[in-house]
Amino acid sequence: MRAKASDSILLASEEGRGADFVDRIWGKRPTFVCTIGNTETAKIPGISAAGANPAITDFTPAADVELLFYGRCKCIPGVPVTPDGIPTPGLITMSAVGLAKMPVFAVNGGVRVRPIAPYFELDGSPGEDIRTGNAVKDPRKVFDSAVVAGENLASQTDYLVVGESIAGGTTTALAVLLAQGYDAENKVSSSLPVNPHPIKVQAAREGIKKAKFSAAEMREDAMKAVAAVGDPMMPAAAGVIVGAARKVPVIMAGGTQMAAVLSVVRSVEPKALENVALGTTRWILNDKSSDLCHLVKQIGPVPVLGANLDFSSSRFDGLRTYETGIVKEGVGCGGSTIAAICRSEGRLDASKMMHEIDLAYERLMTKH
Amino acid sequence: MRAKASDSILLASEEGRGADFVDRIWGKRPTFVCTIGNTETAKIPGISAAGANPAITDFTPAADVELLFYGRCKCIPGVPVTPDGIPTPGLITMSAVGLAKMPVFAVNGGVRVRPIAPYFELDGSPGEDIRTGNAVKDPRKVFDSAVVAGENLASQTDYLVVGESIAGGTTTALAVLLAQGYDAENKVSSSLPVNPHPIKVQAAREGIKKAKFSAAEMREDAMKAVAAVGDPMMPAAAGVIVGAARKVPVIMAGGTQMAAVLSVVRSVEPKALENVALGTTRWILNDKSSDLCHLVKQIGPVPVLGANLDFSSSRFDGLRTYETGIVKEGVGCGGSTIAAICRSEGRLDASKMMHEIDLAYERLMTKH
Numbered sequence: 001m002r003a004k005a006s007d008s009i010l011l012a013s014e015e016g017r018g019a020d021f022v023d024r025i026w027g028k029r030p031t032f033v034c035t036i037g038n039t040e041t042a043k044i045p046g047i048s049a050a051g052a053n054p055a056i057t058d059f060t061p062a063a064d065v066e067l068l069f070y071g072r073c074k075c076i077p078g079v080p081v082t083p084d085g086i087p088t089p090g091l092i093t094m095s096a097v098g099l100a101k102m103p104v105f106a107v108n109g110g111v112r113v114r115p116i117a118p119y120f121e122l123d124g125s126p127g128e129d130i131r132t133g134n135a136v137k138d139p140r141k142v143f144d145s146a147v148v149a150g151e152n153l154a155s156q157t158d159y160l161v162v163g164e165s166i167a168g169g170t171t172t173a174l175a176v177l178l179a180q181g182y183d184a185e186n187k188v189s190s191s192l193p194v195n196p197h198p199i200k201v202q203a204a205r206e207g208i209k210k211a212k213f214s215a216a217e218m219r220e221d222a223m224k225a226v227a228a229v230g231d232p233m234m235p236a237a238a239g240v241i242v243g244a245a246r247k248v249p250v251i252m253a254g255g256t257q258m259a260a261v262l263s264v265v266r267s268v269e270p271k272a273l274e275n276v277a278l279g280t281t282r283w284i285l286n287d288k289s290s291d292l293c294h295l296v297k298q299i300g301p302v303p304v305l306g307a308n309l310d311f312s313s314s315r316f317d318g319l320r321t322y323e324t325g326i327v328k329e330g331v332g333c334g335g336s337t338i339a340a341i342c343r344s345e346g347r348l349d350a351s352k353m354m355h356e357i358d359l360a361y362e363r364l365m366t367k368h
Numbered sequence: 369m370r371a372k373a374s375d376s377i378l379l380a381s382e383e384g385r386g387a388d389f390v391d392r393i394w395g396k397r398p399t400f401v402c403t404i405g406n407t408e409t410a411k412i413p414g415i416s417a418a419g420a421n422p423a424i425t426d427f428t429p430a431a432d433v434e435l436l437f438y439g440r441c442k443c444i445p446g447v448p449v450t451p452d453g454i455p456t457p458g459l460i461t462m463s464a465v466g467l468a469k470m471p472v473f474a475v476n477g478g479v480r481v482r483p484i485a486p487y488f489e490l491d492g493s494p495g496e497d498i499r500t501g502n503a504v505k506d507p508r509k510v511f512d513s514a515v516v517a518g519e520n521l522a523s524q525t526d527y528l529v530v531g532e533s534i535a536g537g538t539t540t541a542l543a544v545l546l547a548q549g550y551d552a553e554n555k556v557s558s559s560l561p562v563n564p565h566p567i568k569v570q571a572a573r574e575g576i577k578k579a580k581f582s583a584a585e586m587r588e589d590a591m592k593a594v595a596a597v598g599d600p601m602m603p604a605a606a607g608v609i610v611g612a613a614r615k616v617p618v619i620m621a622g623g624t625q626m627a628a629v630l631s632v633v634r635s636v637e638p639k640a641l642e643n644v645a646l647g648t649t650r651w652i653l654n655d656k657s658s659d660l661c662h663l664v665k666q667i668g669p670v671p672v673l674g675a676n677l678d679f680s681s682s683r684f685d686g687l688r689t690y691e692t693g694i695v696k697e698g699v700g701c702g703g704s705t706i707a708a709i710c711r712s713e714g715r716l717d718a719s720k721m722m723h724e725i726d727l728a729y730e731r732l733m734t735k736h
Contacts, residue, residue, distance in 0.1 A: 031524060069516055103523040107486075114491060118475075118517035121489035123482060148437050149486035155471040156399060157524045 018303030042168025110232030133210025146239020163332015253335020279335030410536025478600030501578025514607020531700015621703020647703030
């Protein structure tokens, strides 16, 4: 099988289905969709690393989208970095979409800072702090529009890769997964050196308690869980995925945040699960402080694929640091890399990817 | 040649290039883009018929987009109609995109009323009355984002069909064409029984006089003409067309409004003219009160194609009235019909189209 023949794609869960999925997309032409949102949850002290300080997390999704469209950010100087100076995984995505010549579309679930670039508007609102128990306004409306966008985007491409950029997203993911009744405590990942599980769990529990829906209602209906303790990226991503999966395969590109999106997809249209795979990075699969496969297995028999990225021989500190497993995923970097590998029919491998990303990083760093 | 073999597509200007263009898109898979905007110009008494009263013209573009996505309007009951009760040409477009299974995308240049549907946001603003001489805010920004959207939309489709919906658009078209130095007086069409040329000319002249740019500046730079006396649909449509025409053929679907868009396209990227055709209706080509071909010829050697639609044997008064030539074009109905005919390799003809539109109209009228 192709996936097995390629060392560049790891089959982490549901190996048979995963290999079949890779076979179906091998050599085919993907389209990349980046879903974005903001949540006040990102500003809870100690929660998020996506942006060097809490106020700047609002800019991260817009900056990531600009990076994909223009090869540079417009709304901020440089690129988004963590407090430790690690550059956004959007750099990886940028290289992958460029190598595979994927068309790129941004979908706004609800942001405070809009990208200086075209994006699909679904008339969603930025998310509130999940501790309010009232985090997302009318997710169903956003979801419904996103389904229409997903169907139309899918109708002239071989398959879709759907990523996300939202700071604070693993905490909202935890909260939605808990509200949906999954065993998710200490299972979501983080882009901080020490995964702040206790802070996340506390925020999630507080939100769930404050929600106007009963525990049973939120377990039954993912839209209620999202409305209470989710984020605005979720209904946008879930809608695009559901709409597209009616026509073509979909790589849900992300880490544990995509597990929460998967629970929404399953709740609204279980059949969609037959046409999707999670696509993430080796760094997520190797992470000792989270467990993506455990989360996905509870939701359904969906394969988990990993891009075997390796930055250990990068020329740059900022990129080599990825090997420490601090920043592990984001902006669909794993899934888009898998798509680029499949598009090249395996000619592109992890070391070539690293070389490309080194060049892109160098270009960006010397420009500013 | 195929276009000549088909009675359903009229070659109205630059016949040779037009026939070549049809050859290039014959049997191919199109994507439809509807660009929308609002302008206060529509509310000048006697200007527009798109909507039964001036206040309601704000809803027309949103309602047209909803019709394309859902087969019914959401933001208004029924469908947009003229004061004479003639239903929107969006009905024709709806049937054409359905028959050709075209994916549909909406692009918002600047509307007051947003569609209940996904749309590309370019962060444009609704347009002011052109008599202010300051009608469109920052058209260059909107244009630049639209180029990026157009390039991405074009990258996985055989060709693009770009239509528009904006009430008051022929008056803004007149004004931009005059500001660009073209002989356009009494040449733009209307959807009123008597084309109100004097009112349009007066508004256009007033706006041009008030503009902060000199006549030479507006002749030289179409973005200045648009900023002064254009509408927000124009930079959105022109941008999508320029971006897409770098990769694939583009049908500029519309009547005399698209002539103004063509003058913007020519001003910014003349090379794009080699990859576009105007696609309109027989009703526009037969209109004695306007002259699309005369306008286009002044701008460049761009073919004009006409969908040979004929509603004279429709079962419905509202549709038969199209043969009186009151409503002649809109929502890219002519260009999308041409695309549907080409997609079917000529199996779809004018009488089959009419039958389909009759059925769609019946379904819509009985539903409400």
